[in-house]
């Protein structure tokens with residue numbers, strides 16, 4: 001390890017749907033966090049590790065999009081995001097070029113103005129805007145915080161991401177790596193599997209149904225002996241009887257689609273064949289039930 005090796009923790013915060021998870025996945029070169037075009041996709045704090053030989057190690061924290069919580073799950077998500085800002089060496093605030101500074105942005109700025117560590121403004125999705133729009137966004141947001149740096153990127157296409165990494169390293173202290181080079185995430189295979197099924201549900205379903213979904217992995221058996229197939233059983237939890245019907249679909253068509261899309265990606269993750277059985281269960285208003293939330297793994301104590 002080189003003498004000037006740097007290491008530190010970096011949180012990615014911002015409003016829902018601005019591309020936080022996409023950016024983190026792109027930087028580490030693997031899909032760990034699920035993404036979708038629906039807001040409030042990420043529900044937990046997701047840690048990944050980026051290591052560059054002889055240069056340094058960045059531990060990224062992807063967080064749920066900051067929004068006005070409307071239920072206990074929302075409160076948990078806000079806690080998962082907000083609590084990161086006091087535990088890191090650097091904060092990345094991600095915004096979109098077409099974002100007008102709104103009440104939500106002002107709230108985030110207020111929060112970020114309370115931290116001692118440097119805050120960088122990242123303008124994401126520059127592939128969707130011209131230079132003038134990006135410039136206007138920078139001016140508008142610069143009045144809210146005293147940013148250490150401003151970096152425009154496209155998380156989807158990778159534009160600006162090398163510059164971003166170089167800039168991040170400038171702000172990290174010298175120190176040894178926190179994790180060995182092989183470590184990519186703190187998420188277990190079981191957790192990633194559940195999230196893949198939730199992502200495919202988010203992609204397939206519309207309106208309010210996806211927001212009320214959680215995934216429970218009931219069984220996940222590694223192949224043993226001659227059998228080379230993982231046996232996975234999972235339950236899609238929803239909060240209303242009417243949602244259950246929608247998730248199952250006409251003649252089971254919707255759940256079949258979610259199952260096929262999930263299996264394809266879980267097989268890539270596990271690099272093996274998978275036999276996936278999906279069930280659907282209603283847990284009325286689970287998003288406002290402390291006990292159910294904890295059972296489904298949404299626990300503040302984990303942070």
Ligand SMILES: Nc1nc2c(ncn2[C@@H]2O[C@H](COP(=O)(O)OP(=O)(O)OP(=O)(O)O)[C@@H](O)[C@H]2O)c(=O)[nH]1
Pocket residue numbers: 015016017018019020021022023034035036037038039040041042043063064065066124125126127128153154155156157
């Ligand atoms: N065109 C374009 N789309 C992007 C870019 N980055 C992300 N997206 C899209 O924006 C949507 C939201 O991306 P996510 O990464 O899920 O956003 P997020 O900020 O993690 O959202 P939450 O988890 O809900 O807070 C997805 O449809 C992405 O494909 C980008 O650089 N360019």
Ligand SMILES: [Mg+2]
Pocket residue numbers: 020021022033034035041042062063064065
């Ligand atoms: Mg996300």
